[in-house]
Amino acid sequence: MELVPFSENDAAQLCAWIPDAKANFQWGGPAFSFPLTPDQICTHIAREEVAPYLVKHHQEAVGYIELFRVSDNEYRLCRVLIASPTQRGKGLGHQLVALALEKVRVIPNVYKVSLAVFAHNTAAISCYSSLGFVVLPDHTKTRFFNGESWTLLRMERWL
Template sequence: MELRAFEKEDYELLIGWIDSDKLNYLWGGPKFEFPLNFEQISRHCTQPEVLPFIFVVSGENAGYIELFKVAESHFRICRVFVSSGFRGQGISKQMLGQLIELAKEKYTTNVLSLAVFEQNTVARNCYESLGFSVISYEVGTRSFEGEEWGLLHMEKRL
């Protein structure tokens, strides 16, 4: 299992994975419109502060994850996604573990932060098991199909 750089050749893979409006919103929040397309991904991933990765398991592409540079020693984990064929196998925890190590070793990160929708209890439990704690709660800023989604901000000091 390893993280590798997300390249232009991988855009179609990600587009295929994000196959519904709700999944698109869960993955990318309001930043991306469904259907996801090459232009949106390119515009996002070519920003210098965005560091996107593919997680490879036994030679197969299993997930996508990003680091976003907030400040010199503060990065944000964004857009965590595990493809449907790999869900329920603990892949997200392994992918996040590798990303945390990479952030610490390669980017000398002291603080990792992230945001997760309150109702995404599987993701929240995974983050908490890796040492992330809720530092704030945001309500009234995100909604999907008329349903309000609370946003939890979490942080881990390295």
Template sequence: METEQQCDLNAQLIEFGPQHYPLLIDWIDSDELNYLWGGPQFEYPLTVEQLDTHYGTQAPSPFLFVVNDEIVGFIELFKVSDCEQRLCRVFIHPTCRGKGYATTMLELAIAKAKMAEGPQSLSLAVFAHNQSAISCYEKLGFKPYETVSGLRFFKGKNWDLIRMSQRL
């Protein structure tokens, strides 16, 4: 079910494919942003080969977020198990932030997760210093259930990871 904001924005998720790799590679333009977006899964600079390897598996379902015919974001649904999906690699282009797009993109992804047969929960992990993302996730009903320290490091500094989830 579309929200009023989604209708006003003409917002949708479309499948992300190899033809979109250059766009994502262009967006992820620093070592820190690469780690914030992809964690240790990807090395900077992001490459076609890394994306091919990651999206060559069956588990991730990547999407571009399109608003009024402009690609403004990226999100991934990842099948963890038969009863759990995870939101990963949430990204709104910097020029499009502050417009409520992340909320709309997440609502669309949550709706997709609810349509899948089997999953009963939706989880995510977010770095503790990313307060705007945490606030957005909480507004959409995600609850923190664990803070992990000492698992992720960027340039020698520990980045605490907050794990959150919600029932579908």
């Protein structure tokens, strides 16, 4: 598995991986509207603090992740996605996050990596915990999707 720079040419593929409004919200939170469009993606990845990556496994694009610069000392993992539901639960997410952590480790002066995850996404929480992330109980938030309340957890780890 490898992370390769994501480009505007990959935006249509990413949009195709987000099948419905619920998946869109789980992946992108309130930052994107559904249906997700290449224009939304291209506008987002043009931001200076966003470093997007396409995830390739056996030369095939299988996912996406962003490194978001929060400050000179902190990066946030955002929009983590293994595209095919049939490929989830096989350790690809663990490999993906480990590769992202390797990229952050070589950035000078960065000592903290954070992320946000919905509390009902227990598989993701388990993955992140196995890589040393811990939940910050004082940073819990609530987001609303279609009248439902979704608890958003903040997790972090030190490098």
